[in-house]
Amino acid sequence: xxxxxxxxIAGLGTVGGGVAKLLRDQADLLAARCGRxxxxxxxxxxxxxxxxxxxxxxxxxxxxxxxxxGDPDVDVVVELIGGSDGVARELIEAAIAAxxxxxxxxxALLALHGTVLAKAAETAGVPLAYEAAVAGGIPVxxxxxxxxxxxxxxxxxxxxNGTCNYILTTMRETGREFADVLADAQKLGYAEAxxxxxxDGIDAAHKLAILSSVAFGRELDFAGIHVEGIRHVSALDxxxxxxxxxxxxxxxxxxxxxxxxxxxVHPCMVPLAAPIAHVEGVFNAVFVEAEPVGNVLLTxxxxxxxxxxxxxxxxxxxxxxxxxxxxxxxxPSRLAPGETAPMGRHYGAYYIRLMVKDQPGVIADVAxxxxxxxxxxxxxxxxxxxxxxxxxxxxxxxxxxxAGMMRAIQRIAALGSVVEPPRLIRIEAL
Amino acid sequence: xxxxxxxxIAGLGTVGGGVAKLLRDQADLLAARCGRxxxxxxxxxxxxxxxxxxxxxxxxxxxxxxxxxGDPDVDVVVELIGGSDGVARELIEAAIAAxxxxxxxxxALLALHGTVLAKAAETAGVPLAYEAAVAGGIPVxxxxxxxxxxxxxxxxxxxxNGTCNYILTTMRETGREFADVLADAQKLGYAEAxxxxxxDGIDAAHKLAILSSVAFGRELDFAGIHVEGIRHVSALDxxxxxxxxxxxxxxxxxxxxxxxxxxxVHPCMVPLAAPIAHVEGVFNAVFVEAEPVGNVLLTxxxxxxxxxxxxxxxxxxxxxxxxxxxxxxxxPSRLAPGETAPMGRHYGAYYIRLMVKDQPGVIADVAxxxxxxxxxxxxxxxxxxxxxxxxxxxxxxxxxxxAGMMRAIQRIAALGSVVEPPRLIRIEAL
Numbered sequence: 001x002x003x004x005x006x007x008x009i010a011g012l013g014t015v016g017g018g019v020a021k022l023l024r025d026q027a028d029l030l031a032a033r034c035g036r037x038x039x040x041x042x043x044x045x046x047x048x049x050x051x052x053x054x055x056x057x058x059x060x061x062x063x064x065x066x067x068x069x070g071d072p073d074v075d076v077v078v079e080l081i082g083g084s085d086g087v088a089r090e091l092i093e094a095a096i097a098a099x100x101x102x103x104x105x106x107x108a109l110l111a112l113h114g115t116v117l118a119k120a121a122e123t124a125g126v127p128l129a130y131e132a133a134v135a136g137g138i139p140v141x142x143x144x145x146x147x148x149x150x151x152x153x154x155x156x157x158x159x160x161n162g163t164c165n166y167i168l169t170t171m172r173e174t175g176r177e178f179a180d181v182l183a184d185a186q187k188l189g190y191a192e193a194x195x196x197x198x199x200d201g202i203d204a205a206h207k208l209a210i211l212s213s214v215a216f217g218r219e220l221d222f223a224g225i226h227v228e229g230i231r232h233v234s235a236l237d238x239x240x241x242x243x244x245x246x247x248x249x250x251x252x253x254x255x256x257x258x259x260x261x262x263x264x265v266h267p268c269m270v271p272l273a274a275p276i277a278h279v280e281g282v283f284n285a286v287f288v289e290a291e292p293v294g295n296v297l298l299t300x301x302x303x304x305x306x307x308x309x310x311x312x313x314x315x316x317x318x319x320x321x322x323x324x325x326x327x328x329x330x331x332p333s334r335l336a337p338g339e340t341a342p343m344g345r346h347y348g349a350y351y352i353r354l355m356v357k358d359q360p361g362v363i364a365d366v367a368x369x370x371x372x373x374x375x376x377x378x379x380x381x382x383x384x385x386x387x388x389x390x391x392x393x394x395x396x397x398x399x400x401x402x403a404g405m406m407r408a409i410q411r412i413a414a415l416g417s418v419v420e421p422p423r424l425i426r427i428e429a430l
Numbered sequence: 431x432x433x434x435x436x437x438x439i440a441g442l443g444t445v446g447g448g449v450a451k452l453l454r455d456q457a458d459l460l461a462a463r464c465g466r467x468x469x470x471x472x473x474x475x476x477x478x479x480x481x482x483x484x485x486x487x488x489x490x491x492x493x494x495x496x497x498x499x500g501d502p503d504v505d506v507v508v509e510l511i512g513g514s515d516g517v518a519r520e521l522i523e524a525a526i527a528a529x530x531x532x533x534x535x536x537x538a539l540l541a542l543h544g545t546v547l548a549k550a551a552e553t554a555g556v557p558l559a560y561e562a563a564v565a566g567g568i569p570v571x572x573x574x575x576x577x578x579x580x581x582x583x584x585x586x587x588x589x590x591n592g593t594c595n596y597i598l599t600t601m602r603e604t605g606r607e608f609a610d611v612l613a614d615a616q617k618l619g620y621a622e623a624x625x626x627x628x629x630d631g632i633d634a635a636h637k638l639a640i641l642s643s644v645a646f647g648r649e650l651d652f653a654g655i656h657v658e659g660i661r662h663v664s665a666l667d668x669x670x671x672x673x674x675x676x677x678x679x680x681x682x683x684x685x686x687x688x689x690x691x692x693x694x695v696h697p698c699m700v701p702l703a704a705p706i707a708h709v710e711g712v713f714n715a716v717f718v719e720a721e722p723v724g725n726v727l728l729t730x731x732x733x734x735x736x737x738x739x740x741x742x743x744x745x746x747x748x749x750x751x752x753x754x755x756x757x758x759x760x761x762p763s764r765l766a767p768g769e770t771a772p773m774g775r776h777y778g779a780y781y782i783r784l785m786v787k788d789q790p791g792v793i794a795d796v797a798x799x800x801x802x803x804x805x806x807x808x809x810x811x812x813x814x815x816x817x818x819x820x821x822x823x824x825x826x827x828x829x830x831x832x833a834g835m836m837r838a839i840q841r842i843a844a845l846g847s848v849v850e851p852p853r854l855i856r857i858e859a860l
């Protein structure tokens with residue numbers, strides 16, 4: 001490959017504008033790095049008049065992003081429209097069919113259709129690059145697919161959603177409740193007006209599906225991921241976590257178990273000694289446990305114009321250099337099926353908080369429910385006394401199978417002395 | 431490129447044996463990842479009979495490693511002999527001259543001759559790969575040269591020597607002194623019989639020279655690095671650091687300043703809030719500050735068979751895939767000269783510990799020395815009282831220029847009331 005590399009950008013929002021600006025600002029450096037000039041020749045966006053801080057008047061403008069795939073002046077299609085279907089998907093499919101390399105930051109699309117798209121790209125022999133889709137500016141896809149490619153991965157876990165990490169960090173630091181902190185995060189632009197994609201764990205699960213596929217060499221299985229968000233984490237749980245030597249983080253975890261690959265996104269109690277416990281605010285982190293390299297932790301900003309543009313342009317540079325690795329790390333025919341171990345077989349420790357009437361016999365009833373389901377308790381904490389109202393009881397358990405734990409919780413929830421649904425947070429031995 | 435990729439390994443110590451084993455154990459995975467079979471066809475080592483845990487009897491054995499460059503059954507030369515000159519250098523030069531890609535873990539060689547070797551490799555059009563030379567299993571060269579290649583780096587700093595970090599961590603945790611902990615580390619195999627390469631900061635400086643070249647697109651300048659080791663760090667300083675909210679780490683730091691690129695390796699007071707303060711034991715870490723990505727931190731094991739083999743085989747895989755980026759991130763003609771800002775122009779804060787006679791007037795003399803050199807003190811601590819012997823006085827300063835600080839220290843050291851050479855540790859605002 002030689003000659004200019006001509007880029008078509010679909011979507012000129014914050015990230016699209018950032019990519020155009022970075023390609024302009026670093027044009028000289030990038031040309032030196034890859035021996036070719038990289039320039040934006042076409043764009044697709046609604047409002048041509050809008051000021052994006054970069055002059056794109058010399059580009060061809062398309063109203064329909066899908067036209068970029070057929071534009072003879074476009075060598076590489078950069079898809080920054082978003083959405084798991086519709087125009088974004090049609091554009092990527094058309095670009096692949098036209099033999100044009102694709103760079104995308106679209107995690108939803110990859111999580112749901114990544115296997116099919118990877119197969120189409122491999123068949124067509126064109127790169128499909130997506131560094132920006134997972135953990136923003138952290139080059140984690142490159143690390144897994146290239147830098148750590150000689151390793152057998154045992155587990156990968158990470159803080160994959162900056163909005164949730166910001167909310168949990170702020171809740172812990174201020175003692176305020178979820179709804180209150182979310183409202184502030186929305187004002188500050190750290191959370192969307194409709195926050196459910198972030199706070200319900202869906203965005204983290206999209207990223208985990210991709211990470212897990214690349215880490216373990218398997219087809220994507222987004223549907224198999226157990227997903228819980230952070231809406232039910234309370235200031236009380238954060239305070240108890242601190243007291244027990246933990247910090248609460250929303251983690252995405254994928255790992256090898258006796259029952260297959262498990263994939264789960266949920267709030268976790270993380271020991272304070274774990275480095276990931278200290279990744280705070282909007283930062284993301286990915287922790288890889290692999291043989292023979294051992295443990296590798298990568299931390300950085302997971303979203304925003306700068307980090308995302310950094311990752312998108314790195315992908316463009318790889319394409320300019322002619323670098324081309326299998327989309328998911330292995331040829332499609334070598335990918336294992338995307339099957340996920342059932343959550344009932346998850347084996348781990350638990351934190352449970354009950355709100356109970358302060359009367360004799362409650363702990364005995366609770367303990368019996370655990371015993372009858374072969375769950376072994378590690379500690380029981382009932383600090384407050386208040387005969388007039390409910391008081392918190394906090395239990396931690398030894399490692400046990402989730403199915404038994406869920407039966408125990410169901411029985412405990414039905415006790416007359418338990419006045420709120422039990423809160424359960426898994427404890428991770430990291 | 432296609433067909434088998436035939437590897438010649440020079441040096442079958444721990445790392446060389448580890449590479450041969452990893453290539454054998456992961457042969458199938460690696461072939462799937464790059465579409466080619468990678469196999470070891472030749473080796474150079476002294477003792478053919480020695481058990482290395484891997485059967486290499488089918489390989490061609492060379493007594494003289496330099497012969498690998500001319501072996502027609504070798505496509506890629508892996509240099510794991512070590513040493514900044516002699517056979518290692520001659521082998522690499524011969525391989526490049528023969529048009530054979532080279533993979534090396536040799537930081538000393540690269541630190542001293544990296545620019546010349548990079549130019550030779552570029553001229554010959556062959557890859558010279560060295561991921562294993564810096565921070566072991568952490569794919570930091572790939573991150574800087576590819577994953578973050580669109581960024582302008584402002585500063586890079588890191589824990590680049592696991593032996594020093596292990597010693598400092600153990601000293602802090604146990605309150606024991608350097609010599610004592612070093613002796614233990616030697617028994618455990620974490621330190622060499624001759625530890626000076628590690629504890630005097632030379633190994634970290636080798637790695638910093640390489641990192642700095644790749645981060646800032648400049649020729650290497652090992653000679654320009656200001657290097658101090660950890661021999662003079664005492665248990666008392668570690669205790670004071672803790673009290674002041676710092677942790678002492680041996681860092682390698684390279685950054686853009688008003689006087690050019692500064693490069694320095696020395697013990698640092700690192701704020702406890704900095705993530706790198708929590709990188710303990712034999713772990714390494716590299717922290718990159720760059721625009722537009724922001725801050726990225728990479729952590730992992732920096733040495734040992736597994737991590738080093740992981741990095742060497744990743745380089746081999748890149749070569750098998752035909753990936754080829756400029757050795758130092760830019761073509762040699764585009765590299766800036768390797769000039770380092772003089773240490774006297776360093777601008778930063780300082781921790782100084784004096785051992786003084788417990789008598790009136792000492793602090794006044796010390797304060798006058800600082801004042802006359804335009805150094806502004808932030809805090810003075812004299813907790814112990816002991817009229818019969820020396821007591822520690824700890825001073826922290828605001829940011830100031832190093833040259834003035836050194837003049838002040840020289841004057842303070844000459845005071846009759848100061849009974850030991852002052853101890854100075856730079857405070858880093860990370």
